Amino acid sequence: MTDRQIMTGDEIRRAIVRISHEIVEKQAGTQGLVLVGIQRRGVPLAQRVAEAIEVHEGVRLPVGALDITFYRDDLSLVAQQPIVKGTDLPFDLNGTTVVLVDDVLYTGRTIRAAMDALIDFGRPRAIRLAVLIDRGHRELPIRADHVGKNVPTSREEIVHVRLAEVDAEDEVTIARQVRSTETTAAGS
Amino acid sequence: MTTAAPATGTLTATGAKPGAWHHRHLIDVDVLTWSEIELIMRTTDEMKGILARPIRKVPALNGRRVTTLFYEASTRTRVSFETAARNLSADVVSIATATSSVTKGESLVDTIRTLEALGAEILVMRHGISGAPYLAAEVFGGHVLNGGDGWHAHPTQALLDLYTMREKLPGGDLRGRKVAIVGDILHSRVARSNIWSLTAAGADLWLCGPATLLRGMDRWATAWSGGAVPGHGRFNVTTDIETALRDADVVMGLRIQRERMQAGLLPSMREYAARFQLNAKRLSLAKPEAIVMHPGPMNEGVEIAPDVAISGRSVITDQVANGVAVRMALLYLLAGAHEAAVGEPAR
Numbered sequence: 247m248t249d250r251q252i253m254t255g256d257e258i259r260r261a262i263v264r265i266s267h268e269i270v271e272k273q274a275g276t277q278g279l280v281l282v283g284i285q286r287r288g289v290p291l292a293q294r295v296a297e298a299i300e301v302h303e304g305v306r307l308p309v310g311a312l313d314i315t316f317y318r319d320d321l322s323l324v325a326q327q328p329i330v331k332g333t334d335l336p337f338d339l340n341g342t343t344v345v346l347v348d349d350v351l352y353t354g355r356t357i358r359a360a361m362d363a364l365i366d367f368g369r370p371r372a373i374r375l376a377v378l379i380d381r382g383h384r385e386l387p388i389r390a391d392h393v394g395k396n397v398p399t400s401r402e403e404i405v406h407v408r409l410a411e412v413d414a415e416d417e418v419t420i421a422r423q424v425r426s427t428e429t430t431a432a433g434s
Numbered sequence: 435m436t437t438a439a440p441a442t443g444t445l446t447a448t449g450a451k452p453g454a455w456h457h458r459h460l461i462d463v464d465v466l467t468w469s470e471i472e473l474i475m476r477t478t479d480e481m482k483g484i485l486a487r488p489i490r491k492v493p494a495l496n497g498r499r500v501t502t503l504f505y506e507a508s509t510r511t512r513v514s515f516e517t518a519a520r521n522l523s524a525d526v527v528s529i530a531t532a533t534s535s536v537t538k539g540e541s542l543v544d545t546i547r548t549l550e551a552l553g554a555e556i557l558v559m560r561h562g563i564s565g566a567p568y569l570a571a572e573v574f575g576g577h578v579l580n581g582g583d584g585w586h587a588h589p590t591q592a593l594l595d596l597y598t599m600r601e602k603l604p605g606g607d608l609r610g611r612k613v614a615i616v617g618d619i620l621h622s623r624v625a626r627s628n629i630w631s632l633t634a635a636g637a638d639l640w641l642c643g644p645a646t647l648l649r650g651m652d653r654w655a656t657a658w659s660g661g662a663v664p665g666h667g668r669f670n671v672t673t674d675i676e677t678a679l680r681d682a683d684v685v686m687g688l689r690i691q692r693e694r695m696q697a698g699l700l701p702s703m704r705e706y707a708a709r710f711q712l713n714a715k716r717l718s719l720a721k722p723e724a725i726v727m728h729p730g731p732m733n734e735g736v737e738i739a740p741d742v743a744i745s746g747r748s749v750i751t752d753q754v755a756n757g758v759a760v761r762m763a764l765l766y767l768l769a770g771a772h773e774a775a776v777g778e779p780a781r
Contacts, residue, residue, distance in 0.1 A: 313480070316492035316522075316766075327455060327770030329473070330480040366489040 255416035261394030266298035285331040290411035292347035310335035317359035339368030349407040351377040354388035459578040462587035477763035495522035501554035518761035592627035594760040609636035617688030639669035642678035682720040686727040713739040
């Protein structure tokens, strides 16, 4: 296993600032915008995007957390039930523009599950997607509206996003899997 | 030791990763480690979150087949399991044995083989004979979840009781909290399962009832060391209701099970009510903030006074609501315990 750094802490910070501008630009303001982070690392990322938007717009957007475990399409395939980390959407989704935030976009299955979960809570006017890393290999017709960094990868590689809130430091690394496992959660 | 702990299932969690689920079946709480109980409690929190949503349903068990097979009368437990399964989008088949081929003499083993051939994956079972689910687990290729067997065990009830106590007691911790279980202990699978989980939680547990309905419990209490799960506390047995209730944090009434009552165990229902009924006067011995529980169905006016059952300290309806969430958690966890994951430590 060899880890290669593909984003430093500073690069992560700049990408989040750029995404925060793109989100506001696309919406032509902050009216009706809410951010929803996908557990686990999408949640601190969504918080950081909200902080960045507050700096340049002076508005604090509502931030929610979404756990997609119960909506996964591979629950009958994984060796063990994933541990659920909690959903907290402290606002009404009806009529809002939801920006889903996640760390890595890979097969698209997590996002499919997230959209299904969101729609059980209400009817947003629109759902958009912001990710820190897009590593390709989509299995579903899903694309991100806002991308921190596009990273061409092979399926044998694993992208690790490390965030200070969870992992004590900020960086993104890429590693080659030594043995093939059936862990579908890799980079999801 | 003549009064042994209930027949214990083999521990499959040896060498298991903490925080993960490794049981193919759940027949009693006696096989659960404390970290597994914590996992069930955490998962139940999430399930309660689902029950609070506008759409109380998630696709987690979409297409999975849950069969309920009840050899004893039940409304709340069966409906609770079936609601739980439907909330997870499972397909539910419900067998009431009174209208099934069981009345034609089909054996338990035959019935289970038939249900498996019809596609049952998770079998929720209630049976009047203690230990019947162990037999079911031997022949059934899927998962067996015990919905109560004889006098032996009622694991989902014990877990929903534990969940409700943690939810209602300040701090959510049972260590050192006095829990009094009053009533027909002898015939109670609820009491037997609760002994495991409440001593594991560190509660100061008191069992109370007439001597005839506590038979064997004092010897069990003396010998009790938590059985297969190390670190369990001890429990106490008394026929004195005042000793049991004094300064209690939790008071649980158990139903006087008339259908299991042999002649001579109780002089009369009225006699029992006079000496052991949970009424307002007796409950004044407990702590002012003590909660009152009952697994249902209640004989109001026998083991519990009607005004107590609906008083502000009663959490009986919370128990029913939490039962759905606990059963959702267990169905979810069991459904994920595949061959690969069971008996073998996860990667």
